[in-house]
Amino acid sequence: xxxxxxxxxxxxxxxxxxxxxxxxxxxxxxxxxxxxxxxxxxxxxxxxxxxxxxxxxxxxxxxxxxxxxxxxxxxxxxxxxxxxxxxxxxxxxxxxxxxxxxxxxxxxxxxxxxxxxxxxxxxxxxxxxxxxxxxxxxxxxxxxxxxxxxxxxxxxxxxxxxxxxxxxxxxxxxxxxxxxxxxxxxxxxxxxxxxxxxxxxxxxxxxxxxxxxxxxxxxxxxxxxxxxxxxxxxxxxxxxxxxxxxxxxxxxxxxxxxxxxxxxxxxxxxxxxxxxxxxxx
Amino acid sequence: xxxxxxxxxxxxxxxxxxxxxxxxxxxxxxxxxxxxxxxxxxxxxxxxxxxxxxxxxxxxxxxxxxxxxxxxxxxxxxxxxxxxxxxxxxxxxxxxxxxxxxxxxxxxxxxxxxxxxxxxxxxxxxxxxxxxxxxxxxxxxxxxxxxxxxxxxxxxxxxxxxxxxxxxxxxxxxxxxxxxxxxxxxxxxxxxxxxxxxxxxxxxxxxxxxxxxxxxxxxxxxxxxxxxxxxxxxxxxxxxxxxxxxxxxxxxxxxxxxxxxxxxxxxxxxxxxxxxxxxxxxxxxxxxxxxxxxxxxxxxxxxxxx
Numbered sequence: 241x242x243x244x245x246x247x248x249x250x251x252x253x254x255x256x257x258x259x260x261x262x263x264x265x266x267x268x269x270x271x272x273x274x275x276x277x278x279x280x281x282x283x284x285x286x287x288x289x290x291x292x293x294x295x296x297x298x299x300x301x302x303x304x305x306x307x308x309x310x311x312x313x314x315x316x317x318x319x320x321x322x323x324x325x326x327x328x329x330x331x332x333x334x335x336x337x338x339x340x341x342x343x344x345x346x347x348x349x350x351x352x353x354x355x356x357x358x359x360x361x362x363x364x365x366x367x368x369x370x371x372x373x374x375x376x377x378x379x380x381x382x383x384x385x386x387x388x389x390x391x392x393x394x395x396x397x398x399x400x401x402x403x404x405x406x407x408x409x410x411x412x413x414x415x416x417x418x419x420x421x422x423x424x425x426x427x428x429x430x431x432x433x434x435x436x437x438x439x440x441x442x443x444x445x446x447x448x449x450x451x452x453x454x455x456x457x458x459x460x461x462x463x464x465x466x467x468x469x470x471x472x473x474x475x476x477x478x479x480x481x482x483x484x485x486x487x488x489x490x491x492x493x494x495x496x497x498x499x500x501x502x503x504x505x506x507x508x509x510x511x512x513x514x515x516x517x518x519x520x521x
Numbered sequence: 522x523x524x525x526x527x528x529x530x531x532x533x534x535x536x537x538x539x540x541x542x543x544x545x546x547x548x549x550x551x552x553x554x555x556x557x558x559x560x561x562x563x564x565x566x567x568x569x570x571x572x573x574x575x576x577x578x579x580x581x582x583x584x585x586x587x588x589x590x591x592x593x594x595x596x597x598x599x600x601x602x603x604x605x606x607x608x609x610x611x612x613x614x615x616x617x618x619x620x621x622x623x624x625x626x627x628x629x630x631x632x633x634x635x636x637x638x639x640x641x642x643x644x645x646x647x648x649x650x651x652x653x654x655x656x657x658x659x660x661x662x663x664x665x666x667x668x669x670x671x672x673x674x675x676x677x678x679x680x681x682x683x684x685x686x687x688x689x690x691x692x693x694x695x696x697x698x699x700x701x702x703x704x705x706x707x708x709x710x711x712x713x714x715x716x717x718x719x720x721x722x723x724x725x726x727x728x729x730x731x732x733x734x735x736x737x738x739x740x741x742x743x744x745x746x747x748x749x750x751x752x753x754x755x756x757x758x759x760x761x762x763x764x765x766x767x768x769x770x771x772x773x774x775x776x777x778x779x780x781x782x783x784x785x786x787x788x789x790x791x792x793x794x795x796x797x798x799x800x801x802x803x804x805x806x807x808x809x810x811x812x813x814x815x816x817x818x819x820x821x822x823x824x825x826x827x
Contacts, residue, residue, distance in 0.1 A: 311584075354612045360583065362612050365603060371573045372608060375580020375588075382541070382562055382586070402604070405573035413565075 253297055258462035261296065262288050265325040266489050266516050268338075272321065273503040276342045280350060282487035282499035284321035286425035287392050289462045290482050291322045294390045294421070295330065297466050307332055310387050311376055313361040315369020316394035316423060317351035318500075323358070324348065332358040367400025369393060370420065374406045377418040377477075392421045396428040398440055404450075410477040411451030418477040419469060420452075423459060425486035429500050447479045459484035490515045522679040522716070523621055525657040527552040529664040530589065534560060539587040540668065543567060545574040547592045547621075552682070571601040578616040579608035587615060587668070593627070594620025594636030594678060598643060609674040610648040616674050617667040618643075623653060623678035623715060624766030625795070628806040632799045636678075640714075641771025643676035644744045651744040652697070653678040655718040656686045659741055662695035670697075680716040687722045688739065698742045700750040706736030709824045710754050713764040714740050714773060717815060721764055724820040735824060746776055755786040762823050763792045764815065770797065791823040 265288055273279040294312055302309040307330075314323050324341075327333035333348075334357065340346025347356050351364030363369050373391040380387045397403050410418050422443065426433050433440060447454035453473055457464040459482020472478045486500070487493030490512040493504075504512055534540040534556060541563040542553055557564040567574045571592065578588040590597060597620040598605060609616050620639055627634040643651045652667070652675060654660040660679060667675050693701035700712070704725055711721035718739055725735035738754065740747065754761060755777070763774040774792030781790060795813045802812050810816060 354583075361579075362607065365607050367572075368576060368604065368607060371576020371604070372580040372583070374573065375577035375582075376584050377580070378565070378577060379581040379584035379586050382581075383584070387584075402572035402576065405567070405570040406576060409567055409570065409573045409577065412568075 253463055253466040255463035258289065258292055258296065261329070262292055262462070263516060265292070265322065265329070267513065268325045268328070269321045270504070270509060270512050270516070272338060272341055274506075274509055277503050278350060278501050279321060279503045280318040280501060281321070281503065282493050282496075283316060283319045283394065283423070283425065285488045285490070285493070286459070286484040286486045287316065287319045287421070287423040287482075288322045288488070289460045290421045290423065290465055290480070291326060291392060293462050293465045293469070294392075295326045298388070298390060298419070298469060307358070310390065311360055312390045313363065313369055313373060314352055315363055315373070315391050315397060316366065317363035319392065319394070319423065320350070320352045323352065327358040366394065366397045367402040370397070370403050370406035370410075373418060373420070374410045374415065377410070377415040378413055380417055381413070381415065386417070388417045388419060390419045390421070392423060395422060395424045395426065395433055395440070395443070398422065398443065399428075399437065407447065407450050407452065414475070415477045416474050420477065420479040421459075422479060422481050423484050424481055425484045427486045427495065427497055427500065429497070431497060432495075444481050447481070452477050452479050454479040454481060456481040456483060458482070460488055522654065522657050522660040522684055523682045524552050525660045526619065526664050526679055527556065529661045530668070531556045533665070533668045534563065537587070537668070539585060541565065541581060541586050541588045543574050543578050543581075543588055543590050545569060545571045545592045545596060547596070553591070571596050572604050575601040575604035575618070576608055579604075579612065579614050582614040582616050589617045589619055589667070591619040592621070593634060594623045594639050595634055598636070598639050598676065602642070605674070606646055610646045613648050613673040615671050617677055618674065619677045619679060621679045622681055624680075624717070625800060625809045626681045626806060628809045629803050631803070632801070635800060637795050638768050638771070639676070639678060640743050640765075640767045644771060648673045649744065650675045650742070651678070652676070652742050653714040654741050655713070655715055655739045656684055656688050658686050658688045659695055659739065663741060666695075666697045678715065684716045685719060687719050695741065698745055698747055700738045700740045700742075700747045700754075703737045703739055707734040708758075709733065709760040709762060710736045710738060710758040711762045711764065711820070711824070712738050712740050712754065712773065712777065714743060715766050717764055717766040717810065720815065720817055720820050721762075723817055724824060727817075727821060728824055731825075733825065740773055743773060748780065751777060751780055752784055752786075755781050755784060755788055758788055760789045760824065761791075762820065763790070763794075764820060765792075765794045766810065766815065767794055768797055769794045793819055793823060
């Protein structure tokens with residue numbers, strides 16, 4: 241944990257570069273969407289900046305065959321296109337596999353599979369990732385290792401009882417090597433969360449009441465995400481509650497539930513690319 | 522079996538620092554006290570929370586540890602079922618799920634504590650291996666196998682404490698994936714797994730007095746099933762009796778009958794199991810079993826009726 245602290249405090253985060261990367265990733269994801277009917281674009285767009293910060297600024301390089309010393313897992317498995325695009329950019333995920341996405345010739349599906357390049361855990365069923373992350377963080381503590389475990393959850397996963405079992409367990413063991421990012425895009429598959437399930441809120445206070453350190457930031461502001469994570473107290477598990485927009489960056493996708501799943505047609509694709517050119521952090 | 526498991530695990534843990542236990546707040550965990558005292562960090566109690574028990578085990582295994590999830594069979598398998606399936610089986614992680622009180626061992630606690638379908642449910646999942654030892658000695662060998670293996674998940678079905686040893690004079694040693702004869706015989710072969718196999722041994726002894734030669738085999742590994750061993754039994758014996766403390770669907774009885782059909786062998790096969798019904802009877806373990814047709818009388822009758 242000491243080395244993480246040293247690294248992060250001496251590294252200056254380049255917000256403009258993050259913005260350029262995320263723009264590229266969104267274009268890449270839209271390109272892939274033209275080959276398959278279902279891609280989960282909107283949930284990938286909402287967690288993109290947080291995932292970008294994790295990979296480009298928080299995860300420390302590993303040694304030997306391990307690309308990273310630290311660990312990442314995408315608990316909201318349906319957001320995996322954001323991860324795939326970043327892994328491709330990092331040279332971890334072969335481009336030809338992205339091209340063969342969701343085809344029998346390839347290895348990638350709409351949810352991450354453990355064993356694929358850069359993929360630590362098989363997710364897709366919601367409410368599993370945080371528990372696995374707790375086990376990983378506990379193992380690192382037990383081994384006296386200092387790997388940090390990063391996990392991205394959807395706000396919908398806060399409705400799973402298993403998530404709260406994991407939240408309590410992490411706090412009981414004071415797993416300071418566990419960093420949780422909640423993608424608060426306010427939409428589950430069916431409808432707006434804050435309207436249908438108002439008792440889910442407030443979220444930050446819930447995490448604090450359960451013994452976590454928690455802050456809420458704009459999840460699309462990569463600089464703010466980075467700043468919040470690196471200035472954490474490092475005494476307890478840490479939750480970054482990222483306020484996000486589902487479908488962020490494409491106006492007709494933002495806040496519209498159908499884009500949880502659907503791929504755009506040709507005209508929509510062209511329109512989406514035009515929209516992206518105008519997106520700001 | 523519970524204490525044997527705990528002692529075997531404790532001994533192995535002395536030399537393998539990767540071994541950990543994750544329990545979900547059950548009193549049988551008390552038999553693990555020695556391990557807990559010596560290695561407090563390697564003993565995790567998640568509290569009354571079974572999903573995180575399994576999820577944590579998955580994460581720990583991914584980071585190189587060898588965790589055992591340990592609780593009452595119903596709560597080890599049924600409550601966190603999808604976590605066992607997705608986190609352990611789908612990802613092929615070397616985690617042993619230990620279900621204590623398999624079958625209707627907890628005979629006064631009611632249906633919520635009866636693991637009547639555990640073997641069927643565990644066997645249905647790809648990548649899962651299923652072992653149900655019949656006595657403490659076999660439980661020791663099975664536990665040692667689980668400790669040594671690195672391939673993937675195992676469901677280890679245990680009974681409670683104090684079962685008699687019935688494998689002391691076994692014909693074969695415990696080998697994972699192979700049925701073992703506990704005694705030889707010519708006229709009838711009794712197959713089973715778990716502590717209920719004691720009924721088979723008792724029946725065989727009584728039958729011997731009546732001039733009937735009965736073999737008894739422990740089919741401790743339910744998955745992968747020993748097809749070759751079972752095929753040999755089916756071709757050698759004219760009468761095969763299967764006894765199991767499990768619902769009829771998805772168990773050893775069905776598998777034996779299916780295999781006989783597939784092979785075209787025609788011994789008489791009689792399967793004694795729990796009924797496809799919940800038990801609303803409270804009493805001794807053997808009283809519940811008898812109510813479902815699992816008693817010495819039933820086994821004897823099956824071995825000799827025409």
